[in-house]
Amino acid sequence: MTKFRYLLVVAFIGLIVACGGDGGSTVDNFDHASQSVIDNDSLVSFFKKHYFDVATDSVKPLIDGETALFDDENLKIQEVTETIDEEDIDFTLYYYVINEGVNDDKGYPSVVDSVFVNYSGQRVVRTDSLSASNFDANNRLWFALSGVIRGWSYGFTHFKGGVNVTGNGPITYENPGKGILFIPSGLAYRNVGSGSILPNEPLMFYIELLDLVPETDIDGDGVPSIYEDIDGDGKPWNDDTDGDFSANMFDSDDDGDLILTRFEDANNDGDPRNDFSDPDNPTLPDYLNRNIRVSNQ
Structure with missing residues (x-):
């Protein structure tokens, strides 16, 4: 195990979600604190208008008889403080737990461990809708949580990996950690944006944590x-x-x-x-x- 702690470094942080790492700002005097409040208000409004559809494992516009995400006990909150332009800014990160994951031997990843994941991302374009398609998606990808947007660094720490049941066939995991991350723009690409992601745009990611390398040693x-x-x-x-x-x-x-x-x-x-x-x-x-x-x- 030891050698893999520093071999699985940041070989894949070229993926779009990793670009920009901590999402540094290039606009002077931008009011990140006010934008954090705006983002949170937008996400709360979104949660009141959407629900998690168990049948399709997806977020959908709220219909009669369903429980809004806002009232769903599986939607969790993590308060995060990040220093931007030498100012401490408070953010609220939301994560929805579909399945926590079962690999107790490896436990939860730290904010800088290497992880093996499936994911897809959508933009929260309005409080009543998502972007029509994914702006990015990848399956079976290794990367280090040190090299991605902060919403991922923090969000993945609430899930465990699955159990490797590969045998003689393709690498297979049972009961991996599975959930959804709702990330304010301040923990993503802030007031800069990236590709099709507009400045100050909150993001939603469906994630699966298949495996991880506990105590990753990035610099060896x-x-x-x-x-x-x-x-x-x-x-x-x-x-x-x-x-x-x-x-x-x-x-x-x-x-x-x-x-x-x-x-x-x-x-x-x-x-x-x-x-x-x-x-x-x-x-x-x-x-x-x-x-x-x-x-x-």
Whole structure:
């Protein structure tokens, strides 16, 4: 398993949903906080006018006798704060659980793990309708949650994978995690847009989580990417110990001392996190301590 943690990196983040990563803005002084409120109002209105049709596993306009998404207990909420243009903006992400998934051995992915998924996406063009067709869809695709829009990074963490029952035939999974993500534009492509996705447009994705690589090590430095969250805020992408503008999760030399992180493993147990050689900083691991340049290479 260990070797796959860093082999399954971001080979597929060229897919359209991954483009732009955290959806950075190119328009100065845009009011992201106000847009977040607008997006949430639009999604709430959408939920009141639509329901989940069990027979077709799809969202449809509300009809008599059905329960609106707004009142459906399977529709969940996650509050998310993202820093945009040095300002903390609050967003509400919605996810609908059709099937949580059954793979307890691997559990839920972190926000930066590698996942194997099926998905299709539609634009929420008005509160009473969706786009006529998918703007993107892919099946059986590996990618890292570190390289996609934030709505995916957070949304997939609520599902587990399925059970691999392949045998001698094609790779097959039973009871994978299955659901729907309703993503405000601030956790997608913001005020920029992408391809057919317009600026400030909320998105809806049908998703299936087939499999995942727990504790993915994106940069192959021996430290699982989720543990490169030095400040403990749950966002490894904003931790940069050596200030070289490359987050630790993408940086093979986290402290910038010219000794690669994977070699700052004094006890040679494969985990640089438990090596402390500086008596003046006994709680600071060597791989984050620029004053320690001991290599086991």
